[in-house]
Structures are given as structure tokens and as C-alpha cells.
Amino acid sequence: MEELQTLKTIAETLNEANDLQAMLHTVLKQLVNLTKLQCGWIFFVEKGRYSLIADYELPPALLKEEKRVMCEGDCWCLNRYNDGRLKRAVNIIECKRLEEAIAGNWGETKGITHHATVPLRAGEETFGLLNVASPHKHTFSNKELALLESVAYQIGTAIKRIKLAENEKKHALLAERNRLARDLHDSVSQLLFSLSLTARGAKEMAVDEALQVALNDIQQLAHEALQQMRALIWQLRPQGLENGLASAFMNYGKMLGLCVNVQLHGVLHLPSEIEECLWRIGQEAxxxxxxxxxxxxxxxxxxxxxxxxxxxxxxxxxxxxxxxxETLSFGLKSMKERAEAVNGTFSLESDIGKGTKITIRIPMPRGKNE
Ligand SMILES: Nc1ncnc2c1ncn2[C@@H]1O[C@H](COP(=O)(O)OP(=O)(O)OP(=O)(O)O)[C@@H](O)[C@H]1O
Ligand SMILES: [Mg+2]
Incomplete structure (x- = not known):
């Protein structure tokens, strides 16, 4: 009965949630309280890296120095998860992080030495793992592990749902940007183009010299506005990438009146996220x-x-x-931020009269995803 109640309460929370982090925090708290355990934490694992995404009532030893012991190094449960050996809820005989905390005299562990671990997943997809513990509790019964598994499965499904919703939002945003680019192109760009043609026509007909100069200015301004508008449309439209980065850079450069020499060393197979990132950075450069x-x-x-x-x-x-x-201004700073958003780095070398060189490095772990 109690188990059913636990599952029901958790299911309700999960159904309402739209924010991943808040959802995980709430559900962890409910799980720990409903099952009368002491504490719990959730590791998210993405592209081989883990992060502590939620925790509840961790003992002081694990909280020390902004939870350092929870955020670095490896441990048995993550190793097992990464090896693909963690398929079900299991008892972890001893927690390496807790062991380290005890050995290093990190502080109070509130009698917690062991924990249970269960992977979070939906179907074939895995997201990370959920750990729970209680003071002086060395093993979890099969019943407890079965309940944990049910809860973990529910959480996994909810994570998947939230991720899908986020993706949908991204697509909607992309569609909106495309629409805006198209509208600008069809309305403002066409108007500016007619304006510059009209000004040219009028200039040719005008006899008054001052008027000719004024009309020439109008033509010039319309031309510049048109160029800026084109640049703006380009930036809104990620379609520039259809034929790959190299041709996108050359075309963008041509549009700006630059001669861009693109050299590829090695065969580029970039995930679209990284390709888009490099594209944006290159555009600003x-x-x-x-x-x-x-x-x-x-x-x-x-x-x-x-x-x-x-x-x-x-x-x-x-x-x-x-x-x-520290002194970067907006354009350069946004290049740096874009690189860092995909775990990359930005470096710049420049001096008066010596040209400018910007280097972006983005890690691309090889392996499973290939
Ligand atoms: N390739 C370059 N050659 C010479 N100077 C440059 C180059 N790139 C950047 N700079 C200098 O660095 C400054 C900062 O560049 P940044 O892109 O941050 O700003 P901006 O181009 O002036 O403005 P914004 O990008 O916001 O339109 C520029 O104002 C310019 O003085
Ligand atoms: Mg700039």
C-alpha cells in the first residue's frame, strides 16, 4: 500500500513538472521522505561527463567546499554506469566518495556509509543515476530496490518528456527566426532596393546640382542599409550551413565584400551544435x-x-x-561565450599593425557517438 502511495505521489509531481532541475529536486525529496530514508543525490551523465544535478540532505562531509567531493573524481557507481554494467537497482557495498570523506576527515557523515544506486532511463536511453542512503543501512531489500527501480523509470520517462519539449521549443524558435528572415527579406530589403533604384533614376533626371548630391546620398544610404539588412538576414538564417561550413564562410565573406580563404585540414564530421557554434563565431570574426x-x-x-x-x-x-x-567587448565576448558553451576555448592574438588571429578549440570526444 505504502509503495503504491509513493509511486502515486511521485507520478503526480512528475506529470506537472516542466523544469528539469526543479523536478528532480522535488521528486528526490519526496522519494527520500516517503521511503523513510535519509538522503539522496542524482548524477546526470552526458557525453561521458557527470554532474551532480540534485541532492537532498547530504551529510556535512559531502557538502564541504561546495560539495567538492561530489563533483570530481570517479566512484564505483559511476564507473559501473559508464561501463554499461548498471542495468538495475543495486546495493553499492561502499561509497567511494564517503570513504574518501571519512579518510580525509572531511566532517560528519551521519552514519552513512553505503547507498543504493539505480540508473535513470527511458527505454534504451539513459540519463544518469539516482542514489539513496540512510544511516547505518548497509543493504537494501529486494522490495526496496524494486520500488526504487519503478521510481527511477518514472523519473527517466519524465526527463525524456521534458527534453522532447525543450527540443520542440528549439525547433519552434528556429522556424520563427526563419520566418523573420524571410519577412525582412521580402519586405524591407525589397523596399530598400526600390528606394535605391528610384534615387538613381531621380538623380539622372535632376538638373539642380545640390539636388543631385542629395539624391546621390540617398542612393548611397539605401545601398548601405540594404547591405546591413542582408547581413542581418544571413545571421538569422542558419540555412547558410546547408553546404557545409567552408562554403558558408566563403559566401558570407563575399556578401561582405571580403575574400575568404578557407582551408580544411582533415575530414570534418562535426555535430550540428558545434558546426553552428563555429559558424556564428566565424561570422562575427x-x-x-x-x-x-x-x-x-x-x-x-x-x-x-x-x-x-x-x-x-x-x-x-x-x-x-x-x-x-577581462576587457573583451560585446562581439569578441560573445565569441568566447559561444565557444565555452560547448566546452571550448577562445584565444586572441593581435597588435597594432600586426593583424589579428583568433583561435577556437572545441573538444570532440571520440567513441560511442561515432
Ligand atoms: N580583425 C580585427 N582587426 C582589427 N581590430 C579588431 C578586429 N577584431 C576586433 N577588433 C577590435 O576589437 C574591438 C572589439 O571588437 P568587438 O567585435 O567586440 O566589437 P565591435 O566589432 O566594435 O562591435 P560589435 O561587434 O558589438 O558590433 C573592435 O572595436 C576593434 O577595435
Ligand atoms: Mg564586432
């Missing part, structure tokens, strides 16, 4: 060359190296005095 470098030749070099992809964007233009990452 090309914008900067156009605006600041004072030269029209730019090189973009892409290297597919064993564990990473490296992109170098080089111009021999006027360069600038670079005083370090």
Missing part, C-alpha cells in the same frame, strides 16, 4: 575584419584533430592593442 581590419583578405583554417576541432581566423590587417580577456 568576418564582420570584425570588414569593420576594423582594413584589409579584404581573411583566412579561416579548420583542423580536425584527434580529440578536438580547431578553427583559426587570421587577417593581416591593422590589428589592435589587446589587453586581455
Amino acid at each position: 568576418l564582420n570584425n575584419c570588414k569593420k576594423h581590419a582594413g584589409v579584404s583578405d581573411v583566412s579561416i583554417l579548420l583542423f580536425d584533430e584527434r580529440e578536438q576541432v580547431r578553427m583559426e581566423m587570421v587577417d593581416q590587417g591593422r590589428g589592435f592593442h589587446y589587453t586581455g580577456e
Whole structure:
């Protein structure tokens, strides 16, 4: 009976949730309280990396230094999970993190030495693992493990649902950006184009010299506005990537009036997330060359190296005095942030008269996903 009640309460929470982290926290708390255990924590594992995504009532030893012992190093449960050996709920004989906490005299462990572990999954997909523990409890009964498994399965399904909803949102956003790009192109761009043609026609007919100058200015301004609008549309539209990064960079450069020399070293098989990231970074680098470098030749070099992809964007233009990452302004900072969002790094070399070189490195763990 109690078990059914637990499952029902948890199912209700999971059905209502839309925010992953909040959901995991609430459900963990419910699970621990309903099953009269002491504490619990959830590790998320993505692309071989784990993170502590939720925890409840951890003993002080595990909380020390902002939960350091929970956020680094390996342990038996994660090793098992990563080896693919963790298929069901199991008793973990001893917790390596707790052992370390005890050995290192990290503080109070509240009598917690062992925990149960269960993988979180939906069908074939796995998301991480859920651990629960109680003081002086060394083993969990089969009944307890079975209940944990049911709960973990429910959580896994809810995670999957939330992820699907997030993906859908991303697609909707993309569709919206495409729509906006199309609308801008069809309305404002066409108007600006007519404006520049009309100004040219009028200029040719005008006899008054002052009027001619004014109409010439209008034509010039309309032309510049049109160019900026084109650049904006390009940025809104990820379709630039249809034929791969290299041709996207060359076309974008052409549109800006630059001559872009793209070199590929190695065969690039980039996940779309990384490709889009490099594309955005490259666009800003090309914008900067156009605006600041004072030269029209730019090189973009892409290297597919064993564990990473490296992109170098080089111009021999006027360069600038670079005083370090703390002083980056918006355009350069957003390049850095984009790289960091996919665990990559950004570095910049520039000096007055010596040109500018920007290097982006993004790790690409090889293995399962290939
Ligand atoms: N390739 C380059 N050659 C010369 N100077 C550059 C180059 N790239 C950046 N800079 C210098 O670094 C500054 C900061 O660049 P950043 O992209 O952050 O800003 P911005 O281009 O001026 O403005 P925004 O990108 O917000 O439109 C520029 O103003 C310019 O002085
Ligand atoms: Mg810029």
C-alpha cells in the first residue's frame, strides 16, 4: 500500500513538472521522505561527463567546499554506469566518495556509509543515476530496490518528456527566426532596393546640382542599409550551413565584400551544435575584419584533430592593442561565450599593425557517438 502511495505521489509531481532541475529536486525529496530514508543525490551523465544535478540532505562531509567531493573524481557507481554494467537497482557495498570523506576527515557523515544506486532511463536511453542512503543501512531489500527501480523509470520517462519539449521549443524558435528572415527579406530589403533604384533614376533626371548630391546620398544610404539588412538576414538564417561550413564562410565573406580563404585540414564530421557554434563565431570574426581590419583578405583554417576541432581566423590587417580577456567587448565576448558553451576555448592574438588571429578549440570526444 505504502509503495503504491509513493509511486502515486511521485507520478503526480512528475506529470506537472516542466523544469528539469526543479523536478528532480522535488521528486528526490519526496522519494527520500516517503521511503523513510535519509538522503539522496542524482548524477546526470552526458557525453561521458557527470554532474551532480540534485541532492537532498547530504551529510556535512559531502557538502564541504561546495560539495567538492561530489563533483570530481570517479566512484564505483559511476564507473559501473559508464561501463554499461548498471542495468538495475543495486546495493553499492561502499561509497567511494564517503570513504574518501571519512579518510580525509572531511566532517560528519551521519552514519552513512553505503547507498543504493539505480540508473535513470527511458527505454534504451539513459540519463544518469539516482542514489539513496540512510544511516547505518548497509543493504537494501529486494522490495526496496524494486520500488526504487519503478521510481527511477518514472523519473527517466519524465526527463525524456521534458527534453522532447525543450527540443520542440528549439525547433519552434528556429522556424520563427526563419520566418523573420524571410519577412525582412521580402519586405524591407525589397523596399530598400526600390528606394535605391528610384534615387538613381531621380538623380539622372535632376538638373539642380545640390539636388543631385542629395539624391546621390540617398542612393548611397539605401545601398548601405540594404547591405546591413542582408547581413542581418544571413545571421538569422542558419540555412547558410546547408553546404557545409567552408562554403558558408566563403559566401558570407563575399556578401561582405571580403575574400575568404578557407582551408580544411582533415575530414570534418562535426555535430550540428558545434558546426553552428563555429559558424556564428566565424561570422562575427568576418564582420570584425570588414569593420576594423582594413584589409579584404581573411583566412579561416579548420583542423580536425584527434580529440578536438580547431578553427583559426587570421587577417593581416591593422590589428589592435589587446589587453586581455577581462576587457573583451560585446562581439569578441560573445565569441568566447559561444565557444565555452560547448566546452571550448577562445584565444586572441593581435597588435597594432600586426593583424589579428583568433583561435577556437572545441573538444570532440571520440567513441560511442561515432
Ligand atoms: N580583425 C580585427 N582587426 C582589427 N581590430 C579588431 C578586429 N577584431 C576586433 N577588433 C577590435 O576589437 C574591438 C572589439 O571588437 P568587438 O567585435 O567586440 O566589437 P565591435 O566589432 O566594435 O562591435 P560589435 O561587434 O558589438 O558590433 C573592435 O572595436 C576593434 O577595435
Ligand atoms: Mg564586432
